[in-house]
Every structure is written in structure tokens, then in C-alpha cells.
Amino acid sequence: xxxxxxxxxxxxxxxxxxxxxxxxxxxxxxxxxxxxxxxxxxxxxxxxxxxxxxxxxxxxxxxxxxxxxxxxxxxxxxxxxxxxxxxxxxxxxxxxxxxxxxxxxxxxxxxxxxxxxxxxxxxxxxxxxxxxxxxxxxxxxxxxxxxxxxxxxxxxxxxxxxxxxxxxxxxxxxxxxxxxxxxxxxxxxxxxxxxxxxxxxxxxxxxxxxxxxxxxxxxxxxxxxxxxxxxxxxxxxxxxxxxxxxxxxxxxxxxxxxxxxxxxxxxxxxxxxxxxxxxxxxxxxxxxxxxxxxxxxxxxxxxxxxxxxxxxxxxxxxxxxxxxxxxxxxxxxxxxxxxxxxxxxxxxxxxxxxxxxxxxxxxxxxxxxxxxxxxxxxxxxxxxxxxxxxxxxxxxxxxxxxxxxxxxxxxxxxxxxxxxxxxxxxxxxxxxxxxxxxxxxxxxxxxxxxxxxxxxxxxxxxxxxxxxxxx
Numbered sequence: 195x196x197x198x199x200x201x202x203x204x205x206x207x208x209x210x211x212x213x214x215x216x217x218x219x220x221x222x223x224x225x226x227x228x229x230x231x232x233x234x235x236x237x238x239x240x241x242x243x244x245x246x247x248x249x250x251x252x253x254x255x256x257x258x259x260x261x262x263x264x265x266x267x268x269x270x271x272x273x274x275x276x277x278x279x280x281x282x283x284x285x286x287x288x289x290x291x292x293x294x295x296x297x298x299x300x301x302x303x304x305x306x307x308x309x310x311x312x313x314x315x316x317x318x319x320x321x322x323x324x325x326x327x328x329x330x331x332x333x334x335x336x337x338x339x340x341x342x343x344x345x346x347x348x349x350x351x352x353x354x355x356x357x358x359x360x361x362x363x364x365x366x367x368x369x370x371x372x373x374x375x376x377x378x379x380x381x382x383x384x385x386x387x388x389x390x391x392x393x394x395x396x397x398x399x400x401x402x403x404x405x406x407x408x409x410x411x412x413x414x415x416x417x418x419x420x421x422x423x424x425x426x427x428x429x430x431x432x433x434x435x436x437x438x439x440x441x442x443x444x445x446x447x448x449x450x451x452x453x454x455x456x457x458x459x460x461x462x463x464x465x466x467x468x469x470x471x472x473x474x475x476x477x478x479x480x481x482x483x484x485x486x487x488x489x490x491x492x493x494x495x496x497x498x499x500x501x502x503x504x505x506x507x508x509x510x511x512x513x514x515x516x517x518x519x520x521x522x523x524x525x526x527x528x529x530x531x532x533x534x535x536x537x538x539x540x541x542x543x544x545x546x547x548x549x550x551x552x553x554x555x556x557x558x559x560x561x562x563x564x565x566x567x568x569x570x571x572x573x574x575x576x577x578x579x580x581x582x583x584x585x586x587x588x589x590x591x592x593x594x595x596x597x598x599x600x601x602x603x604x605x606x607x608x609x610x611x612x613x614x615x616x617x618x619x620x621x622x623x624x625x626x627x628x629x630x631x632x633x634x635x636x637x638x639x640x641x642x643x644x645x646x647x648x649x650x651x652x653x654x655x656x657x658x659x660x661x662x663x664x665x
Contacts, residue, residue: 195364195522195541195591196498196515235287237314239377243345243534243587244365246313248377249288252323254278257382257424259372262389263396263431265358268338270294274372276331280323287323289315289333290369290376292342298334306331313369333373342366345588353495357452358394358431360492362499362506365534365590368424378531379630381421388429389413395434397450399427399502401484402438418502420482421628423530426502430488441467443474446484448504452491458510459489465513469520472554473547476616477521477623481528485520487511500544502527514548521547529626536633537590538581538656542599543619549600564604567597572661582633582656602655605665609651610644618643 236250258275272294292313299308301319308317315333323329339352339359344366351367353360361371368374375382388396392412400418407413418427434450441447447466451459466487474480488506495508498515500522507515525547526540549560558566570576575592579585581599584592607615618640622631625639637652654662 195500196511196518235284237288237311237316239379241377241533241535243590244377247290247366247534248379249290249375251282251284251287252278252280252375254375254380254382256384257372257374257427258385258387259429260387261371261396261429263359263429265354265391265394265431268354268359269336270339270352270371271336272334272372274331274333274335276333276373278329278331278375280325280327280329282325284319284323286316286318289317289331289373291315291333291335291373292369293340294335294337294371296333296335298332300332302329303332315373331373335373339371342370345586346591348496348591350499353492355432355490355492357433357491358390359429360432360490360495360506360508361428361430362495362497362501363425363427364499365425365587368427371429372424372427374424376424378423378425378534381423381530381628383420384416384418384422384427386416386418386427386429387413388416388431390431393433394431395436395450396429396431397434397448397488397504398429399484399504400482401446402448418484420502420528422502422527426500426527428488428499428501428504428506430490430506432490434488437463441470441485443471443480445470445480445482448484448486449489451487451489454491455489455510459487459507462511462513462516463487463489466516466520469517469551472551473517473521473524476547476550476619477524478620478627481523481623481627485523487516500526500540514551517551518544518548524623528628529623529631530629532630532632534587534590535583536631537584538595538599538602539631539633539636541591541596542581542603545596545600546603549604560604560607564601567601568664577661580657580659582652598655602652605651605655606640606648608665609648610640610646614644614646 238246239248241247254276256277260273262271299306304320306319341349341351341353351370368376386398389411390396392407392410396414398416400416403417404415437449439447482503484503486504492508498507500519505519521544525543549563553560581594584590621643641648
């Protein structure tokens with residue numbers, strides 16, 4: 195995510211060394227999936243910052259979302275079909291859904307009982323679900339979706355605009371427009387079938403499978419095949435100019451740009467293939483079949499988000515923002531969090547990608563950017579809290595997570611040298627592709643690849659209070 199309050203400082207330049215990860219190392223570092231949440235049917239997976247996020251006892255493999263949105267009345271009609279597997283015997287289970295009215299609910303086509311408890315939709319099927327059993331939940335709903343206000347005061351979720359909606363769900367907002375297991379631990383494939391007035395477009399994740407217009411409305415069918423956390427889903431609606439093409443690497447690009455942002459966005463968006471090629475050389479093969487950009491005119495939003503395969507921007511992005519959000523396709527989208535406490539693994543890595551881009555494209559070196567930041571006094575907000583444990587949901591998008599998180603990576607680079615460092619970046623993205631990571635796993639991987647003991651260094655830069663000593 196990028197936000198005016200969270201933007202990194204100047205970008206840099208120095209030649210990076212991209213090294214192939216040996217197959218033996220990748221195999222050695224392949225980690226098991228995230229631990230199963232404890233307890234059947236629990237409300238929340240125990241995240242320390244968002245305790246009600248996600249749900250225990252099952253895994254959703256696929257969401258099939260059918261939506262109809264009227265920008266004039268801001269009314270949304272939805273049907274969500276969730277294909278899931280019970281991880282233990284379940285007599286009931288929860289979904290995250292806020293504010294919308296349920297008009298029907300069934301489990302395996304049999305009407306099920308339910309109740310609302312804040313953001314929790316508590317479902318009781320007619321019979322208990324066996325451990326390992328696959329089942330299907332169908333929820334029909336409608337209403338006027340509204341965003342949630344995050345602990346830092348920003349809005350996320352379904353955010354109305356003057357011509358549609360800006361849909362960006364980090365960290366909580368997915369539940370404002372569809373019932374979900376709303377935590378990065380649970381990743382799924384998605385189908386989106388979205389109907390809007392014929393003069394609007396609905397842009398979601400993945401590949402556009404079809405577009406058909408009848409009776410003054412257009413229906414878009416999108417498919418995100420690779421696993422995705424719910425917060426990275428989008429179905430942004432508006433009046434857009436569309437550009438579609440395929441890169442020489444076979445990636446299907448779909449750019450949707452609000453006409454009011456088109457002139458400013460064009461010179462940046464045309465560099466997307468170059469950015470993706472450069473990031474692929476550093477981090478490994480691009481993780482998805484599709485790419486692109488959604489550039490909305492949403493002046494009240496104040497940020498961009500790395501919605502999977504197609505970042506959404508509240509206005510025409512800068513080149514550094516384009517680099518940042520697309521670096522997230524590796525760091526945050528493909529390699530996902532197990533806890534919001536570890537968000538530096540997303541934002542520190544994407545910020546350091548900006549530094550590397552500048553370093554290799556005529557800007558300042560990463561060392562110079564590091565030194566400029568390090569020169570800030572001990573009283574500066576950069577040192578207000580440790581990036582590896584920000585302390586609360588209010589801090590997860592704060593400057594330390596972004597800038598000091600990137601500084602931690604540069605400290606590792608300084609300690610192990612360029613050759614090992616760039617092997618570490620590539621190994622991290624490769625070993626945990628379409629999976630999950632933790633700070634502990636990153637430290638273990640970095641030590642295995644480099645042969646260095648990094649515990650004290652990372653402990654200082656990620657968890658130490660105040661301004662660290664110079665590495």
C-alpha cells in the first residue's frame with residue numbers, strides 16, 4: 195500500500211546482482227503452510243491486531259461472487275458461493291460480513307440458520323460438517339455497502355465515488371462487500387461476475403473472461419485463478435478508458451483509467467512492462483497470469499493498494515508508486531502474511547524495491563537513501579516503534595514499517611554482500627510462492643542462503659526500541 199502519510203523518501207540507484215536460486219536451496223527452504231487456527235467455528239484466527247479477522251475451522255478454496263451495483267442509488271445486490279473444506283468437525287462456523295442484509299443462506303443447498311454478531315455472520319448448518327468434508331455455502335445479500343474506518347483513521351472496503359466505487363480492502367474491508375474468511379491466512383481462487391450500468395466498467399482481479407451488454411447494463415466476468423487473500427480482492431466501478439495488451443512474457447495486461455487521470459497516468463503506465471521485467475529479473479517469475487492498473491479519480495481516499503494482479507490507485511501514480519505496488523505482487527500478494535504484525539514483510543520489501551529501482555535507473559544509491567534516513571534524530575517518527583512489531587493496528591501503515599523496514603533489508607545487504615542479498619530476495623519470493631511467510635522464516639532463509647548469523651542484526655532493526663546503531 196502507498197499513502198501520502200506513508201510515502202518513502204527519495205529513490206536510489208546502484209547495480210543489483212540477480213542470482214539464480216539453486217534448486218537445492220529452494221527445496222531446503224520450502225516451508226509448511228500456516229498453522230491451522232485453533233478451535234472449531236471460532237470467530238477470528240487470533241491475529242493480535244485484528245482479533246475478529248478471519249475464522250477458524252475451515253478453509254475456503256473458491257469464492258464465486260455475483261454482484262449488481264447501481265452507482266446512482268449505491269445499492270449492491272450480491273450472491274456469494276463459497277466452496278470450503280472443514281478442518282475439524284463443525285456444528286457452526288463464522289463468516290466476516292459487515293452491514294449488509296442477508297436475504298438467503300444455505301449450506302450444500304439446504305437452508306441454514308444464522309445470526310449476526312457485529313461483523314460476524316454465525317452459520318449453523320442443518321447437520322454437523324465432518325472433518326475433511328468439502329461443503330458449499332451460498333449467501334444472498336443486499337444493501338448499501340460502506341467502508342470501515344481503520345485504527346489509523348483511513349477508510350477501506352467499498353468506498354463510494356462520484357461515478358462508482360473504489361474497492362480496496364486492506365486490512366479489514368473485504369467484509370464490507372462480500373462474506374469472507376477475512377484474514378491473509380486463508381487464500382482462495384475467485385470468480386467475479388459484476389453487472390453495472392452500460393456506461394460504467396467493473397474491474398476485478400485476474401483475467402477478464404467475458405463482457406456482455408444487454409438492456410442498458412454490462413456484465414463483466416473476471417477470474418483470479420491463483421490463490422488470493424480476501425483483502426486483495428477488488429471490484430472497482432467507474433467510467434474508465436481501457437487498454438489491453440499482452441507482454442512479451444505472456445502476461446495479460448488490463449489498464450482501466452478514469453478519463454480525468456488519463457493524461458497524467460499515461461507516461462507512467464506505459465512503463466509497466468519494463469517494471470515487471472525488471473522485478474522479475476530480481477525476484478523471479480511474475481506470480482500471476484494477469485497484470486495492469488486501475489487508476490480511479492478518488493481524491494478522498496488518499497492511497498493506492500496492491501490489489502492482486504491489478505493495483506488500484508486513487509489518482510495517477512508516480513513511477514515509484516507503480517514500482518512499489520507491483521513489487522507487492524511478489525511481496526504481500528504471492529508471499530502473504532500469517533499475521534498483520536509482520537506487515538514489514540510487505541511494506542519494507544516494496545519500499546526497498548523502490549530504492550533498488552532508483553539505484554539502477556539513475557537515481558540515488560540505496561546506501562545514500564539509507565544514510566539520509568539514518569541522519570534523522572532519535573526523536574523522529576521514523577524511530578517511534580519497531581517495524582517487526584508495530585504494537586497496534588493503528589501503526590501498521592506508519593513510517594517505521596515502510597522506511598525502517600527497508601532499512602532493515604539494507605542492513606542485511608550490508609552484512610552479507612550484494613551477491614548473497616539478491617539471492618535471498620529471490621529465494622524468499624520463490625520458496626514461499628503463493629504461500630505464506632513470517633519474520634522468523636525470513637531470518638532462517640536469509641541465514642541459510644548467506645551463511646551469516648543475522649539474529650542480532652534483525653533483532654535490532656526489527657524489534658529494537660529507538661534508533662539502532664549504524665550497521
